[in-house]
Amino acid sequence: MGTWDIGPFDNDTAADFGGDLDEAALEEREAMIRGVLKRAAGPADFLGVSDGERAVAAAALVVAQHPAGDPACSSYGPSEPLPELPADLRMLAVDALDQVVSDRSELA
Template identity: 40%
Template structure:
């Protein structure tokens, strides 16, 4: 996986998924990802990365500003079309971030890097932006 940043869209897999937001016209696109992730037993770093990206879209839809490192065009366009996320999607995003930050393949990969603290801070920033 090509990773250049601890930000949610800072890897090839998540960035490719985010471009698909250009075609999405409802929260169903994000909901499907988060529901599939919650139901999945497979531990796969690419699935983990997409779940983080989907949760980030929810956090941004809940008012978290996009960072300068994030490619914001697709996310901003999507949010302009669909508005704020429903509470059910927020709950799914919260659960996904908890799962990824726990015992996931992506967490294991980050544990092997010097940037683990930055990655965990990013997850916490996203999680904290989600309304309770």
């Protein structure tokens, strides 16, 4: 189906990432989110659409836990609880989103 709306989980790749988080053990979920954000934020000549879509979804989960953040409500996001995400993921999420909208991304 591809993309059906503008939310962070409203595309096939991000919805699959939400499902992957649900299937993972609770103690693995933070590492999965961190890995997606690191991949997007890290140095590379090119950031593909799938990596960008997962990064946007992961960043939405990080923001949802910020005291002033909005919940990452979506029928397609993870339904299982997430662990308390460490505050250092906030800057990593910002860095990842910066790369998603940069010239090296297919999403830009």
